[in-house]
Amino acid sequence: MCGIAGLIHRGKTANIGKEMTSMLQSLKHRGPDSTGFALYGDASKAGATDFVMRFKVAEQAEALHGFTIHKQMKERRTAVDERMSEMGARVVEEDMVTDYAFRYRFTFDGDLRRLVNFIEDLDGVEILSVGKALELVKDLGDATRVSDQYALGGFNGTHGIGHTRMATESDVDIRSAHPYWAYPFSDVSVVHNGQLTNYWNGRRALERRGHRFMSNCDSELIAVYLADRMDRGEELEQALERSINELDGVFTYLVATSDKLGMAKDTMAAKPMVLYESDDFVGLASEEVAIRAIFPHEIDTFDPYEGEVRVWQA
């Protein structure tokens, strides 16, 4: 089933970590297996060469078992440091969020795709996100647990998207959890509720264009598809409209870039989405109860229609 949520503050920042945690916690019944956040800090404060990278060196389940994994995790992190240094990336701040997940703030003025490819080439290492504003966190458990684990309760930013997952077609692990970063494009992430029926055709087409996929999840395809279209010069809204015709299946998804939040709903309108919009805030979720988690008072909400696409600016 899965639940998705998104929010954007227009013209200001707020504690979006706390807000998104509340929204996703209220959607726990739609999927308790894993929870993911794609939170966007204030992109205007980042310099041209400033980036944040979130990555992991093991799955949670791996880290809890085995005798050699801790040694391997240390080796993998050291290897990441070495490869970043080799590529000319300078780490200015590093946080060991859990035994297996890390947050690096770094400066880099080279080819970002080469850098992330080089790091991802390490066995057991997965980059969850790279961006000027984007910080992507996902792990097993409900929203409160993941938020506490990664200290997201004080995250200030402009917008974000999130996902609660009920594992149906793949394992309960971080690799299969949403959101998906559009590897290797800076700051593009997607959460999705639905099924794409032309996944393999779409994936092969994008692979022929040189894109790599980190999972077998159709939601990752949406992220890479949109990032590819924007990389080819389309505006986010154009890419979303194109996706309505080119992606086949039933879907409602949210996409975020460094300064925008977008949504698209397929022509069957088979997957839910409730929208609340005020002058300075927009909230979307699979169920109104998620929006009401941050607006306890009565609000006016509505369902976007079939084939509808919307974009909001931070």
Next chain:
Amino acid sequence: MAGLDKEHRSHEMGMHTEQLAGRTQQVFFSPEEEENFTYPGAFEVDYNKRAELDVADMSAREVNLKIRDLMGEGHGSIVIKNPGAKHSLGVGILNRLNLRFEGSLGYFGCGLIDGPNVRVTGRVGWSFAENMMAGTVVVEKNAGSTFGAAIRGGDLVCRGDVGSRTGIDQKGGTIIVGGRTGAFSGFMMQRGRMVVLGDAGINLGDSMYDGTIYIGGEIAGLGVDAVDGEMTDLDVQWLTAKLKLYDMEAPRGVENMRKIVAGKQLWNYDNLEPTEKKLIL
């Protein structure tokens, strides 16, 4: 038209296949058949006995049990405060009752009801009033998808916009939408009437067996086997009277609404001869 009796009027409107459903939907009261009008164990309630319930900190199950308890105490008017878009509130009420929700409801609100008069001052989520048998339900704001799925009787009204698949599998009763309705509204409709004062999305009335859909705005596209029907004086009279009940008006006038019915080209399940049925069974 005015001289026609009820049977002929219903024939004129193409409603002769419609059967009234739900115990409280019976029109003619007969003391000998009194047991048909209420469910076993139904509560004797007094509309003048009123109760208020703040459900901000209650689960859906607790709310529904509390409504039942209040009806058991004879309360005929119940006001629910702070429903907070919770799911499955006000379901399975098989009783006379005035029920008012001050706020919004989540999914599956007021499903499987037979008889109550319900008013929701906010919005409702997916599958509101699913399988409603009888009663009157009015939603003041918007509604999600599958609004009034498979209802069999009663009046279900949303003053705002509704999502897709409104009245899917509708088997009777009346659905009225003040605004717009989404794609696949009236999908596999079997009986009853749907009135939409605004626009309708694509595939309206797709594969409908029977029933009637009236649209006041633009139709993005008709579904398979949905065709235009002829608006008659009786349609206009019925629409005028029905909308007046809820203080609603068609923007371009009821006489200019578009009437959609089943072409019945797909409706061929009973057209086969017995020998032909044997061949395919």
